[in-house]
Amino acid sequence: MILGLFVLASITPELHAHLPLWGSPNPPCLAQDMTVLDLIQLLGPFSELDDDFESGILDPSWQVANPANYTREFVSxxxxLTPLGYTQWYQAENSGGLLSKLVEGNVKITARIRARSVNNPSQPVTGGPFQLGGLMLRNPNSAQENYVFVAVGLSGGDLAIETKTTQNSGSSFQASFWGTGDAELRLCRIGQRFFMYARPLGGGTWQFGTPAVPYFDRPDLPWTLMAGPIAYGPTASPDLQAEFEEIRYEPAFNECDCTND
Structure with missing residues (x-):
């Protein structure tokens, strides 16, 4: 069975830490067969993992990492998620906020996120230099830190989209200038490749979150991963409150399906 969808071709994932302007166009894709595992996932219960947070309480299906390091509340x-004191997801440091659910195989997770100031929630996060809210996929059984994420907020003191890969507690990250603390973000796994996307709140075309590095190649990450929202600020008094408006979990079969909505 052939789907009229596509996969990414001819991209070299060179890791950079510069701030190119966000919004480079995505390259074309090539057709790809649907596998038996794809068919199994199509029938899977991904939608049961969705949360619109309208209940005003944290559903017990969420696993809460480092609960003493950040507050969790519901407003409108x-x-x-509001970090308390020094927290971080970097190298072997794993003190940041993370709520997660277990997912299997190819998946895309999406959320509308606002990285706002605790002192003035109508404005973007201030201070710095790294204060971020985003989405993570993480190995649940590794003795060392192994994950990927896409986030919005302050990266190097600039409002940016940041993407990070951490393998055996060694991290590489890059950022693209964004100009606001608000974004709709998506993290999409296709086999061993993990694609990161961003677009403005309110919709529009999905673009690579960091065009210089559109995906991470991580054959080491297992079939089952922790997936969910993160927030952290490695400073004594973070100004970040990361607001998440609904989180969706959906199956994905190839790279163009990652942006199919």
Whole structure:
């Protein structure tokens, strides 16, 4: 069975830490067969993992990492994660906020995120230099840190989209200038490749979150991963409150399916 969808071709994932302007066009894709595992996933219960946060309480299906390091509250149908003191997802440091659910295989997770100031929630996060809210896929059984994420907020003191890969507690990250603390973000796994996307709140065309590195190649990451929202600020007094407006979990079969909505 052939789907009229495509996969990414001819991209070299060179890791950079510069701030190119976000919004480079995505390259074309090539057709790809649907596998038996794809068919199994199509029938899978991904939608049961979705959470619109309208209940005003944290559903017990969420696993809460480092609960003492950040607050979790609900305001107007949004989950708000607020780091308390120094927290971080970098190298072997794993003190940041993370709510997760287990997912299997190819998946895309999506959320509308606002990285706002605790002192003035109508404005973007201030201070710095790294204060971020985003989405993570993480190995649940590794003695060392192994994950990928896409996030929005302050990266190097600039409002940016940041993507990060950490393998055996060694991290590489890059960022693209964004100009606001608000974004709709998506993290999409296709086999061993993990694609990161961003677009403005309110919709529009999905673009690579960091065009210089559109995906991470991670054959080491297992079939089953922790997946969910993160928030952290490696400073004594973070100004970040990361607001999440609904999180969706959906199956994905190839790279163009990652942006199919």
């Amino acid at each position: 149908g949004r989950l708000i």
